[in-house]
Amino acid sequence: MTMSEQLTTGERADLVQTLRRHRGFLRQTTDGLTDEQAATRSTASELCLGGLIKHVTTVEQRWMRFAVGGAEAMNAEPVDWLGQFRMVEGETLAGLLGEFDRVAAETDELLGTLDLDTAHRLPDAPWFEPGASWTVRRVVLHLIAETAQHAGHADIIRETIDGARTMG
Template sequence: MPRVVPPVADERTALTAYLAHQRRALRVTAHGLTEEQARMAPTGSELSIGGLIKHAARCEEFWTDLILQRQRGTQRKTDESDADEFRLAPDETLTAVLAAYAEAADRTDAVITGIPDLGQAVPVPQGAPWIPAEVEEWSIRWVLLHLIEETARHGGHADVIRESIDGATFDPLLAAAEAWPDPWVRPWEPASPSVG
């Protein structure tokens, strides 16, 4: 797959292609990580790559439920803190959260494909402190733009975390994950274990 989004013919294709591209960028930050590394929070925050992917999946589920007018709404488990949303629980694995993210993305894509008008209204759940009180609805277009923004923001967090873990950066990780034959980018390789 190319490093950049291919040319787009229309608004729907542009929005869905850029969302797919940002999802791919977030997923590639996990390439080659161990379970322990996926849980690491090496920066000044509680964020981990596994936790960010878990959060991105939940974010897509939340917005798809809103589009479908299912009332998952702003609720979360009562025993879950903000930090838990961005961490892998002891019983969660990187493989499982990557699979959940792929399922959430497929579901979002299927729902969007079935909606002919990107201007279709999406009711806003009331009472969440991050939603302006005067906003009653968004559009499908707005939701897609928000998902692109949210995914890109967390992809940036994941880039910094990954570089803090083992020095890996996006292009070499992508080249390794997709087995690029391109001589312009040397694919990432795991560090050899120290002998001694």
């Protein structure tokens, strides 16, 4: 089976297609918005649509680093834990979506080549079981769940901004 066939049939295809679907739901919540609207905190939370796009991009990029090189690769670059959820001065929705699309394309390409059974030990963190490992498959399932959860958050935020609903 060629790499192209692996991305169009079987488990790998199901995982990639599901991740793409939820990315699409998240991306759709920003259709037609201005930068100001994308930066708007329209609910009691700190979340805004641009910040959610930025966060999901960062999370996907970090987890794919993990899938390739383990915890050390995942933690190779620092994360702005607070700033990743908001748009900061100089950021545009178009720029954030461009990075989102770039990271998504890199992930999709990697998923065509990685062995889904390859496992790495999780980073030391209070939210992970000490000494536990995740396979690439588990990483992709986590990315699907993370993206789907934030697409739901984004749908609520978008509806609060202008009444538009993307998922119902």
